[in-house]
Amino acid sequence: MNNYHTHSKYCVHGYEDIKEYVKEAKRLHMEELGFTCHIPLEKTFLESTYYKDIMLNANQYNERIQKGRESRMSYLDIDNYLNDLKEAKEENKDIKILSGFECEYDETNKEYVKEIRNKVDYLSLGLHHVFKDGKLYDYTKRVVVSKDTYREFNYDDFKVYAEAAINGMKSGLFKIFVHPEYFIDGIEEFNDLCVELTKEMVEASIENHVYLEINTSDYFKAARRNRKLNYPRNEFWKVVGMYKDAKVIIGTDAHKPERVGDFQFDSISKIIEEYHLNVSKKLEL
Numbered sequence: 001m002n003n004y005h006t007h008s009k010y011c012v013h014g015y016e017d018i019k020e021y022v023k024e025a026k027r028l029h030m031e032e033l034g035f036t037c038h039i040p041l042e043k044t045f046l047e048s049t050y051y052k053d054i055m056l057n058a059n060q061y062n063e064r065i066q067k068g069r070e071s072r073m074s075y076l077d078i079d080n081y082l083n084d085l086k087e088a089k090e091e092n093k094d095i096k097i098l099s100g101f102e103c104e105y106d107e108t109n110k111e112y113v114k115e116i117r118n119k120v121d122y123l124s125l126g127l128h129h130v131f132k133d134g135k136l137y138d139y140t141k142r143v144v145v146s147k148d149t150y151r152e153f154n155y156d157d158f159k160v161y162a163e164a165a166i167n168g169m170k171s172g173l174f175k176i177f178v179h180p181e182y183f184i185d186g187i188e189e190f191n192d193l194c195v196e197l198t199k200e201m202v203e204a205s206i207e208n209h210v211y212l213e214i215n216t217s218d219y220f221k222a223a224r225r226n227r228k229l230n231y232p233r234n235e236f237w238k239v240v241g242m243y244k245d246a247k248v249i250i251g252t253d254a255h256k257p258e259r260v261g262d263f264q265f266d267s268i269s270k271i272i273e274e275y276h277l278n279v280s281k282k283l284e285l
């Protein structure tokens, strides 16, 4: 099995140099290892008028977003990150190293993502927030924020996520849609709307040749924080299993070298078998 979802010290919440992750992947005899540090948001996000408005009008959000900022590399670090990856490729002929980013995608950052796409081997679509019609939909904090709004999510807000996901997949810029069920984090009922949106996203993934990722990082996070598992979510993967052409890949979302190969085979194989998922071991670029 190979892993195409790896962060490093460049994401400030990740740890260790790229070479430490490579060392671990080689110890596990992986053939390929893909790096996907979070896309820096300074340009489109932090300098956006929306963001400035939010900063002025919602102090509560201000504090939260400042913490959120710490999970991403600075725009100035892009070249260092890419140089480290280039070096890792050159130094390691016995494992294929792939360069990438985990990216947000919505109407406001399309051009920027296109620019970033040209610098790497592939991009992963990882939606944590979406800008739409002057509002920020934050799927991490489960809130909608605008100049004069600050409210908790309701089910209708999931449509915004699905729409951004589908547009992202249609853009042709992404190879993997990571933790696709992120929009339902922590919700109790996977209702008819969730089923409908999942179907639409799966169909877009098939049409646009994007892999859907079963992300194993929450086994680790849920255990550490002593809370319920948010993903993988069975109801979501049951819908995916209804489509035999949907391509699935497993990602460990490693933020530490020791998690590079944390595929959680025992738990994951049950889901794969039960819903007859079509899992690829190698990413076709």
Ligand SMILES: [Zn+2]
Pocket: 102, 126, 127, 128, 178, 179
């Ligand atoms: Zn993510």
Ligand SMILES: [Zn+2]
Pocket: 005, 007, 102, 126, 253
């Ligand atoms: Zn990630």
